[in-house]
Amino acid sequence: MQSKALKLFQELVSFHFSDTTLEALTLVDIERLNFIHANAVFPDKNDVRRKYL
Structure with missing residues (x-):
C-alpha cells in the first residue's frame, strides 16, 4: 500500500514540475516528504527530514 x-x-511531483x-x-513534495517520514523505520529519520525540508 505504501509503495x-x-x-x-x-x-x-512529475505532473506539477x-x-x-x-x-x-511545493505542497505535493512536502506532503511526499511527510509521508516518507511517517512511514520511515530507520533511526535517523528526523535528521534526514530536516536535511530535505
Missing part, C-alpha cells in the same frame, strides 16, 4: 502511495506522490507557479509542486 503505491509513494508512486502516486512521485507522479504528482512544469507548472509556472511552484505552489502545487
Whole structure:
C-alpha cells in the first residue's frame, strides 16, 4: 500500500514540475516528504527530514 502511495506522490511531483507557479509542486513534495517520514523505520529519520525540508 505504501509503495503505491509513494508512486502516486512521485507522479504528482512529475505532473506539477512544469507548472509556472511552484505552489502545487511545493505542497505535493512536502506532503511526499511527510509521508516518507511517517512511514520511515530507520533511526535517523528526523535528521534526514530536516536535511530535505
